Amino acid sequence: MDKPAEMFDRDFEWAELTRFAALPGPRATLGVVSGRRRQGKTFLLDAVARASGGFMFTATETTETDALRQFGEALARHRDQPTPFRFTHWDEAVTELMRIADRGGPTIAVIDEFPFLAKASPALPSIIQRALDPAAQHTNTPVRLLLCGSALSFMGGLLAGNAPLRGRAGLELVVPTLDFRLAAEFWEITDPRTALLTHAIVGGTPAYRREFTQGDTPAGPHDFDAWVTRAVLNPARPLFREARYLLAEEPELHDTALYHSVLAAIAAGNAARGGIADYLGRKSTDLAHPLSVLQDVGMITHEADAFRRNRSAYRIAEPLIAFYHAVMRPAWGDLERPGRAPAVWRRAQSTFRSKVVGPHFEQVCREWARWHASPATHGGQVTRIASGTVNDPAAKTSHEVDVAVHGETDSGRETLLAIGEAKWNDVMGKGHLERLQHIRALLTARGTATDVTRLQCYSGTGFTDELRHLAENDPAIQLIDPVRLYRGD
Template sequence: MDKPSEMFDRDFEWAELTRFAALPGPRATLGVVSGRRRQGKTFLLDALTRASGGFMFTATESTETDALREFGAALAHYRDQPTPFRFSHWDEAVTELMRIADRGGPTTAVIDEFPFLAKASPALPSIIQRALDPTAQRDNTPVRLLLCGSALSFMGGLLAGNAPLRGRAGLELVVPTLDFRLAADFWEITDPRTALLTNAVVGGTPAYRREFTQGDTPAGPEDFDDWVVRAVLNPARPLFREARYLLAEEPELHDTALYHSVLAAIAAGNSSRGGIADHLGRKSTDLAHPLSVLQDVGLITHEADAFRRNRAAYRIAEPLVTFYHAVMRPAWGNLERPGRAPTIWRRAQPTFRSKVVGPHFEQVCREWARWHAATETHGGQVADVASGLVNDPAARTSHEVDVAVRGETDDGRGGLLAIGEAKWNEAMGTRHLERLRHIHALLTSRGIATETTRLHCYSGAGFSPELRRLAETDPLVELIDLDRLYHGE
């Protein structure tokens, strides 16, 4: 099965899906496809069923009776039956579904938005499990059943622990967002600065270019501000309310006001549970559940500190949500009135740089260090990249390290390969390098860093001539600019 020409990237996902769809053997098999909303899962699975001649059913929020009626009609149409199947319960429907591969060879069957069906019929996973049991397989045909959904907490639990389908799946595919480099290619933005600014607003979600902006992209640095006003802050465009809908669409999020407040606290720069609690005027223990739920649905991440085992940072996983809470939510009433966006956007520039682009640039630098930098850049094979705080008792302060790279050196020793500082809107000079050298000395005295630990300077605004000369003579100093982030190693 050839990948459709209109499908961008997704080579790995397409290869795994087509492999699963063509698995030989007479028994029915199960696969699970998940991922955050708007990533193109339905597009992928629709293309797969079209290419393989399979069956696809997209569920909606409905009662069990309505769902069975819709499923029966869709299955009858696929089977060229003159009248719809009338199923009284899902046992009958699943039994009939397992017979559709009677025309010779494996046949793909997709149930999209599976969490909607399971919400109305909680026994459905157990029914599917029973249909896949060896005792039931003698009546099955070689159906390649794919269950798909965007409710990450539900889909993650479908195959976990004591869940009925645990151990039954031959495929567990997560469709990720596009990383910053792929996102630039997808948006067809060649200027690295414009690409990163755009990525800081909309991230790597494919639908935000196709369905939500109808292909409207910033033409260059001089068009970026106008693009934000016309495509993101415009109350007539879909992106305007998307961040709100992302929460409303998650079935696990009941008290959306609380979750919005937690996200706003994180967007304001509060990364610890205590800091978030202080921002909201609540006890730290009160936030354990909402933070856990937001993490389960994929809206925030909880990243361990590179140097303190008992410390971790909460970060928003979806850039559009950060942009909404930092820039849009404080001015929401005015933004809903046409014509106010240009003035609001001008006033929001300092907040946008400090709360949105700055942290996003640091995250992009960590992604580059983890996935795109060459082994020679770090002096070893990377195992983990994180940020962290380093205590400085003599100065009675602590220093933040934006990029800390751990891994294994070429001679097989594990340890800290590199530490780095990232500045989005500030040209870096020798004082930034001296700061890194001071941190390096602190870490060396504690046995964390070594004499071979590299010092990396990441900048979106360039480097001073003095720093460039130092980097040319010191093999442990690396300078990474925007062009290298997007095109180099």
């Protein structure tokens, strides 16, 4: 099956789905597809179903009786039946579904938005499990059943622990967001700084270019501010309320006011649980559940400190949510009135740079160091990337390391390959390098780093001639600008 020409990237996902669709053998087989909303899962599965002549049913949030009626009508259309199937319960519906590959060869059957069906019919996963049991396979045809959903906590639980479908799936595919390089290519933005600024707002979600902005992209650095006001801060555009809807659409988030407050605290720069609790005026123990739920649904990440095992940091995973809480939410009343967006955006420039672009640039630098930089850049094979805090007892202070690169040397021993500092809006000079040299000395004294641990300066603005001269004469000093982030290694 050839991938549709209009489908951007998704080569790996397409290959896995088409492989699953063509699996030989007479037995029915299960696959699970998940991923955050707006990533193109439905488009991907619909393309596979069409290319293979398979069946696809997209569920809606409704009652069990109505869902069975809709499913019966869709299945009858696929089977060229003159009248709809009338199912009284899901046992009958699943049994009939398992018979659709009776015309020769494996046949794809997709149930999209599966969590909606399972919410109305909690026994449905168990019914599917029973239909896949060896005892029931003699009545099945080679159906390749794909269950798809965006409720990450629910979809993750389908195959976990003691869940009925545990051990039944032959495919477990997560459709990710586009990384920063692919996102720039998808948005057709060639200027690296403009690409990163845009990514700091909309991330790598494909729908935000197609459905939500109708192809409206920043034409370049001169057009970025105008694009923000016309496409993101415009109350007549879908992207304006999207951050609010993302939380409302998650079935696990019942008290949305609390979850919005937690996200606002993180967007304000509070990465530790204690700081989040202080921001909200709550006890730290009160936040264990909301933080866990936000992590389960993919709204935030929880990352361990590179140097201190007892420290960790919470970060917002969806850039649009971070942008909403830092820039839009504080000025929501003004933004809802047409024509106020340009004034709000002018006032928000400092906040945008410090609370949105700065942290996002650091994250992009970590992603580049992990997935795009060559081993020669770091002096070894990378095993993990994180940020961290280094204590400085003599100065009675601590130092933040934005990029800490752990990896293996040629001898196979784990070591700290590099440490880096990221500054979006600063021209980096010798002072930044000396700070990294001091941190390396502290880590070397602790036995964590060595004299060959590399020093990396990441800047969105550029470097002084003095620092460039030092880097030219010392391969241990690495300078990374937006051009290298997007096009180099």
